[in-house]
Amino acid sequence: MADKVLTANRLSDGTSVWLDAAGNWNERLQAAFVARHKEAVEALEATGRQAFADNQVVDVNVIDVEEVDGVLRPLRMRERIRAEGPTIAYAIGYSGLAATAA
Amino acid sequence: MYRYDEFDHAFVSGRVEQFRDQVARRLSGELAEDAFKPLRLMNGVYLQLHAYMLRVAVPYGTLNSRQMRMLAHIARKYDRGYGHFTTRQNIQYNWPKLSELPDALADLATVEMHSLQTSGNCIRNVTADHFAGAAADEVADPRPYAEILRQWSSVHPEFSFLPRKFKIAVTGAERDRAAIQVHDIGLHLKKNGHGEIGFAVYVGGGQGRTPLVAKKIRDFLPEADLLTYTTAIMRVYNLYGRRDNKFKARIKILVHEMGAEELARQVEAEFAELRGSELTLPESDIAAIATYFAPPRLAPRAEGWANLAQWKKADPEFARWVQQNVQPHKHPDYGMVTISLKPIGGIPGDASDAQMEAVADIAQEYAFDEIRVSHEQNLILPHVALADLEPVYRGLVAAGLATANAGLITDIIACPGLDYCALANARSIPVAQEISNRFGSPERQAEIGELKIKISGCINACGHHHVGHIGLLGVEKKGEELYQITLGGSGDENTSIGEIIGRGFEPEKVTDAVEVVVDTYLGLRRDPSETFLAAYRRVGPQPFKDALYGEKTVAAA
Numbered sequence: 001m002a003d004k005v006l007t008a009n010r011l012s013d014g015t016s017v018w019l020d021a022a023g024n025w026n027e028r029l030q031a032a033f034v035a036r037h038k039e040a041v042e043a044l045e046a047t048g049r050q051a052f053a054d055n056q057v058v059d060v061n062v063i064d065v066e067e068v069d070g071v072l073r074p075l076r077m078r079e080r081i082r083a084e085g086p087t088i089a090y091a092i093g094y095s096g097l098a099a100t101a102a
Numbered sequence: 103m104y105r106y107d108e109f110d111h112a113f114v115s116g117r118v119e120q121f122r123d124q125v126a127r128r129l130s131g132e133l134a135e136d137a138f139k140p141l142r143l144m145n146g147v148y149l150q151l152h153a154y155m156l157r158v159a160v161p162y163g164t165l166n167s168r169q170m171r172m173l174a175h176i177a178r179k180y181d182r183g184y185g186h187f188t189t190r191q192n193i194q195y196n197w198p199k200l201s202e203l204p205d206a207l208a209d210l211a212t213v214e215m216h217s218l219q220t221s222g223n224c225i226r227n228v229t230a231d232h233f234a235g236a237a238a239d240e241v242a243d244p245r246p247y248a249e250i251l252r253q254w255s256s257v258h259p260e261f262s263f264l265p266r267k268f269k270i271a272v273t274g275a276e277r278d279r280a281a282i283q284v285h286d287i288g289l290h291l292k293k294n295g296h297g298e299i300g301f302a303v304y305v306g307g308g309q310g311r312t313p314l315v316a317k318k319i320r321d322f323l324p325e326a327d328l329l330t331y332t333t334a335i336m337r338v339y340n341l342y343g344r345r346d347n348k349f350k351a352r353i354k355i356l357v358h359e360m361g362a363e364e365l366a367r368q369v370e371a372e373f374a375e376l377r378g379s380e381l382t383l384p385e386s387d388i389a390a391i392a393t394y395f396a397p398p399r400l401a402p403r404a405e406g407w408a409n410l411a412q413w414k415k416a417d418p419e420f421a422r423w424v425q426q427n428v429q430p431h432k433h434p435d436y437g438m439v440t441i442s443l444k445p446i447g448g449i450p451g452d453a454s455d456a457q458m459e460a461v462a463d464i465a466q467e468y469a470f471d472e473i474r475v476s477h478e479q480n481l482i483l484p485h486v487a488l489a490d491l492e493p494v495y496r497g498l499v500a501a502g503l504a505t506a507n508a509g510l511i512t513d514i515i516a517c518p519g520l521d522y523c524a525l526a527n528a529r530s531i532p533v534a535q536e537i538s539n540r541f542g543s544p545e546r547q548a549e550i551g552e553l554k555i556k557i558s559g560c561i562n563a564c565g566h567h568h569v570g571h572i573g574l575l576g577v578e579k580k581g582e583e584l585y586q587i588t589l590g591g592s593g594d595e596n597t598s599i600g601e602i603i604g605r606g607f608e609p610e611k612v613t614d615a616v617e618v619v620v621d622t623y624l625g626l627r628r629d630p631s632e633t634f635l636a637a638y639r640r641v642g643p644q645p646f647k648d649a650l651y652g653e654k655t656v657a658a659a
Contacts, residue, residue, distance in 0.1 A: 055135075078151070087529060
């Protein structure tokens with residue numbers, strides 16, 4: 001069985017998040033709790049269902065990952081891009097609202 | 103352009119407040135996701151890979167500078183400083199927060215913009231020729247009819263829950279720049295033998311997983327019957343369109359399965375029932391809407407001819423830009439300017455807030471305050487005096503918007519692909535960027551001539567790959583990206599669906615494959631005036647297959 005983590009998008013802003021070992025939704029894949037056996041995966045799925053029902057997150061999924069040299073890497077490219085952001089330099093010159101608000 | 107009346111203002115503002123309430127109830131947990139999702143989609147809000155996405159309608163691609171500035175403001179305040187102009191003449195923002203979207207929509211409403219009907223199984227934003235009202239070859243401006251369709255279809259109760267989404271495009275010229283034959287309904291404005299205005303009506307075109315070219319079901323529909331006949335089509339579709347299978351629910355499948363003749367018969371029968379009803383458009387109503395689209399008063403500016411000749415002589419880059427990005431206007435002293443959103447190696451269709459502001463400034467000063475979005479993901483200034491082309495060009499250069507590549511190989515359409523889109527199987531943008539870099543030299547582009555590359559990251563075909571002269575479709579195979587090449591597609595008045603040329607290519611090989619296709623074309627064309635598409639139609643796929651896969655290849659499945 002491939003290692004698995006629980007991922008979703010936060011309801012309020014849509015940001016991609018992963019469930020960490022403390023039961024919080026973390027914006028970093030590397031902080032994710034990794035399930036390595038069936039019972040742990042079932043616990044992830046149950047947590048995901050509850051978080052969805054509690055309106056914390058949407059689009060909840062358990063995804064396959066592998067750990068290479070201590071770094072988590074999703075098996076599907078889709079999930080790698082979700083974790084790392086677009087693979088392109090998409091907002092050249094953008095430095096956040098604070099810099100442009102004045 | 104069209105101006106909202108009191109009804110329009112109240113209607114759009116009312117919808118914003120409804121959505122504000124819906125978002126508040128969703129965030130408080132009062133509304134569950136299943137109940138909320140259709141509501142957010144009705145307001146153009148999707149959930150993508152990294153965030154929500156807001157799609158804002160630009161009706162028939164027409165904007166003024168105030169509206170463009172508002173799009174820049176939305177990019178700055180609610181997003182990450184940029185937006186993405188789409189093949190539906192809309193704009194998408196990739197990073198808005200759900201909690202802030204009602205404020206964004208309220209801001210948009212102040213300039214008569216909204217995101218209604220940019221999603222859902224309804225009649226979507228009606229698109230039109232981006233040169234409408236300016237093109238020398240135009241019979242009539244298609245936008246008044248697009249606006250009439252917009253008003254009629256907005257939250258139309260009978261057509262808000264169709265079997266599937268429904269797209270209408272209108273063109274007013276023989277040269278089809280609105281790709282009407284790959285729309286659910288395509289309307290071609292024309293004059294009959296008596297000089298009366300009407301439409302040739304095409305039905306059942308579309309791309310996606312089943313690409314089909316629309317069938318003409320009526321050669322001439324009087325303009326007064328536009329809504330009556332469209333209603334008849336919608337009713338036949340609503341009645342017989344499949345609801346059991348999402349992939350077979352578009353009207354193109356109905357046309358295909360029922361046959362165009364039978365569909366036309368049914369539509370005509372419904373039309374006969376409806377004709378003469380309140381749906382008939384009074385001439386005065388058409389005239390009233392048309393006045394909103396009256397062309398600006400274009401004073402003679404004959405001095406531009408001499409100026410232009412001097413400027414071109416003095417600056418070869420300016421001359422190249424004029425050659426490629428300025429088209430003849432119906433007034434001889436004016437031109438139609440394409441502002442390329444395809445910088446070499448850039449992201450097709452993206453514009454920063456500063457660039458949007460720059461375009462607004464230039465439009466206000468030199469282009470009668472008119473801007474268009476083209477379905478090819480560029481911006482257009484439809485009315486610019488030749489005498490003003492030089493300062494317009496300088497302004498565009500300063501904003502990084504003066505790439506001289508309209509219609510050339512680097513003027514690539516690309517969907518957001520797997521970098522953003524939850525539906526995508528493969529990335530589109532990096533592929534477009536690499537091809538753009540490979541072919542970026544002006545000399546090489548000029549040698550190749552007109553060549554449209556279109557890239558989609560999944561079979562839904564938002565990147566219009568089926569009608570690309572060279573189309574690229576990204577698929578996922580064994581967890582990796584693979585790009586299938588189609589050749590010979592076209593989205594103009596001679597629409598054709600591209601043919602799959604053979605097995606796909608890995609990301610690192612696809613640019614080489616495109617280069618092989620291009621070099622093959624250069625080697626076999628009769629002379630430089632024979633375009634890629636013309637050459638392909640003459641010789642067929644085999645020379646390209648041989649070049650890509652070796653001699654005596656058998657077409658791949």
